[in-house]
Amino acid sequence: MKRFICLLLLLTLITQSFNKLGLILAFKVNQEYITASFCENKDKPEMNCNGRCFLAKKIKQAEQNEEKHRVENLEKTNILFFCRMNKLEVNESVSENGPLTFNPFYLKFKPSLFANDIFKPPQKLSA
Template identity: 50%
Template sequence: MLKRYISILLLLALLSAHLSRCFVYAGFEVNKSYIVAELCENKDKPELNCNGKCFLKKKLKAAEEKERKQEIENQRNRFQETLPPKVELPEPIKIAHAKKNYPQSIIKQTIDRSASIFQPPRGV
C-alpha cells in the first residue's frame, strides 16, 4: 500500500515538471477575481478588456523560460557526464643528442669498382 502511494507521488512529481503551463492556467482560473482586481496591469484601462490576461501572459512566459533553462542545464549535465576525466600526460623525456665527429676520408682518389660489378645485360 505504501509503495502505491510513493509511486503515485513520484509520478505526479515527474508530470508536474512537464505540466507547469496547466498549473499556471489552473492558478489563474482559481484566482481570477483577485488577479483582475489587484495584479492586472491594465485595470485603469477597462476598454482593453484585459481581465488579467496580461498577468497570465507574464506567468506563462516565465514558466516557459524556466523550463527552457532547466532543459539547457540538464543537457549540460548530460554532456559533462560523458566527458572523460582530465588525463595528465607525463612530461616528455629530453634526450641529449651527442654530436659525432667523423674522421675525414684518408683516400684521396675515387675507387673505380663500378665496371667490374655493374655490367649491361647480355643478349640471349
C-alpha cells in the first residue's frame, strides 16, 4: 500500500513538471483528429499547419495557468507577521531588596586561556 501511495504521489509530481510534454504527446497521438476538427488553417493547406495552431494555443493556455498558480502561491506564502513589542518597566529599586550578595567563588574566579595551550595528540603505544 505504501508503494502504491508513493508511486501515485510521484506520478502527480511528474505530471505537474512535464505538463507541456504531455500536451505535445497528446497532440502527436491525436494529430489527425485535431487537424480535422480544431485546426484554424484547414482552408490553407499550403501552410502545412496540421493542427500546430491548436497546439500553440494549448501550450500558451497552460503557461498562463501555470503563471496564475505561481502568483497565487506567491501571494499565499508572502505573509507578514507583526508583533507588538512590550517594554519591561521596573518600578522597584534594586536596593530596596537589600544588599546584593555574590558567591565568593565568582569574585575570585579567573578564567584560563586555553587558546595558548598547544594540543598534543596522544602517542601510539608500541607494544
